[in-house]
Amino acid sequence: MWTLALACAFFLCIHLMISGTTMKDQIIARIGGVAYYVLFSLLSTGGLAWMIIAFGIALSDPMNVVLWKSETFLRVIGLFGNFLAFLLVVVGIVTPSPTNLMALRQLPDKTVYGIVRISRHPILAGIGIWALTHIICNGNLAAWIFFGSMLALCALGANNIDRKRMALMGDTYASIKRRTSIIPFVAIIEGRTAFAPEELGVARMLLAVSMFSAVTVLHELLFTAKAI
Incomplete structure (x- = not known):
């Protein structure tokens, strides 16, 4: 269950604390727009996959x-x-x-x-x-x-x-x-x-x-x- 909570926190973090703030502009200024969007897409896809896998495992967790x-x-x-x-x-x-x-x-x-x-x-x-x-x-x-x-x-x-x-x-x-x-x-x-x-x-x-x-x-x- 804690793994699911951590996966969800990670997914929310990259979308709300990076993409949804001025941090996005700062990162683009350092690495460029193309690199940022490639990196963000990889993190988003990985984060979503982590959430789905963790959710499947959490369904059989005694804490559920x-x-x-x-x-x-x-x-x-x-x-x-x-x-x-x-x-x-x-x-x-x-x-x-x-x-x-x-x-x-x-x-x-x-x-x-x-x-x-x-x-x-x-x-x-x-x-x-x-x-x-x-x-x-x-x-x-x-x-x-x-x-x-x-x-x-x-x-x-x-x-x-x-x-x-x-x-x-x-x-x-x-x-x-x-x-x-x-x-x-x-x-x-x-x-x-x-x-x-x-x-x-x-x-x-x-x-x-x-x-x-x-x-x-x-x-x-x-x-x-x-x-x-």
Whole structure:
């Protein structure tokens, strides 16, 4: 269990204390941008692999206290939550967004459009919902540490991106923030933007549904546990 905690701390550290701070600029100034991104990618991949392996081991650790049993109704809630997560992540990846890396070079023509109306950080929001549903459906300490770390990374990461975009874009990004939200659907409920499902795109939606269906069917084969 301690190995899992250490792996999660390492993964959070490299993302929040290095990538999310001025330390990133200092390292780039010393070793160059290409070297930094190669090194950061290796550390991120290694850190994630360490977390996954440690999580698998921690599940059989005597210290892995079971906090509650995952009943069927919790798994049904998790299934719907995971569908929303897939929608946000898959559609978010293939939709131009003011918060993705491409926006650092050029903002999309329509800054508040499609999935961005639901969340201005659709990928992080989707991963966060995925982590939350897995916490709900896996009531044990190992799951709390593993998925809780992913949830914390998404929440803190979204705020870090907002902070850096505000410093870079000023009033332009402030306008985007006023019309959107990090938490899905909040800006729509508050009337700061309109819900426009037709902007999501049929092809994007079908891709998300297909990927969700495939992972749900193959969940036990891939992760040794049934999706529901």
